């Protein structure tokens with residue numbers, strides 16, 4: 068059986084959930100920025116708490132955006148970024164020296180090679196190097212305890228329609244150099260990473276060009292900037308499927324992995340996609356340039372809709388569906404381990420899932436507006452998360468087992484059931500997913 072369901076390491080606080088629920092996933096994706104920020108905590112976690120395969124996303128695109136995206140409120144470069152700059156060296160250190168983002172012309176024949184080598188070295192060794200002394204001795208006796216990534220990723224930069232030509236050439240060159248350095252890294256596979264603007268996805272000839280150039284790598288990872296599968300056009304969804312199909316046609320034995328995706332991506336696991344990655348909190352879609360925190364609503368992943376539903380909406384939905392007994396809840400909503408444990412009184416009390424703190428916190432916006440919100444209680448946030456992890460695991464197992472027709476019928480049935488309570492706009496993605504997966 069394939070082992071290809073990855074969870075993204077988010078924060079040190081999430082480690083305990085990843086440890087407790089390690090039966091629900093196969094591998095871990097770690098962003099270079101968080102690894103540079105808390106290397107000791109991550110190293111200890113990867114060595115001692117879990118025994119999972121992993122890879123490190125070098126996050127080299129971080130250096131290419133406007134500086135305010137990587138600086139703190141005081142105008143200083145964020146410490147995690149600073150540490151990554153130190154690890155990668157020239158020409159990335161221009162950011163601190165000249166106080167501007169990196170340009171593709173900053174790369175010279177001379178500094179390209181050292182940069183690529185530093186980026187690969189960081190991924191390959193940073194976890195190993197940051198283990199505590201005591202455990203290091205332990206590993207010397209038992210080298211099988213060493214933790215190294217399953218593959219390396221060549222440095223890459225973000226591509227959008229307006230600037231693709233110059234950055235794509237640089238990406239290709241950096242990839243070529245990375246492949247020549249494989250010997251230094253035990254001949255580990257070197258993957259290419261595509262990070263593109265949503266609009267570029269629809270440009271078939273550019274995508275062809277990109278696939279041709281990246282096919283020299285041993286595998287491919289992709290991340291479509293800001294694409295939300297539950298709010299995408301049929302053309303966008305089709306283009307994702309085409310990207311995978313084209314890549315596999317040219318590279319039948321190589322692996323292609325989706326870095327941010329939900330159920331639609333999972334369905335593509337039967338259609339050439341090797342692996343999927345999602346985060347614990349909000350990892351099914353991601354903008355390349357984060358736009359601030361957002362308000363932490365308690366959300367429940369509704370298995371039939373394959374989407375997180377805000378607590379208040381869930382409460383009214385349970386009423387509309389007339390789910391008033393635990394049997395009905397387990398039959399019609401969810402019967403995972405967590406839901407069986409939480410929903411167990413005679414009358415369904417969904418409040419255990421969504422309890423909010425009684426004392427409101429005050430949020431002051433920069434506009435001067437003040438708003439008071441109720442944060443979800445930690446316990447209910449955890450329960451929603453555990454349920455989510457159980458369901459993701461079950462979804463992927465089912466997708467691998469069932470026929471395509473059955474999976475399509477699932478989606479159609481969910482639409483029919485819930486269209487009574489939602490607008491077409493809200494849940495039409497279920498139909499679009501089915502149509503795109505169905506077409507040959």
Ligand SMILES: [Zn+2]
Nearest residue numbers: 401403406454
């Ligand atoms: Zn559940």
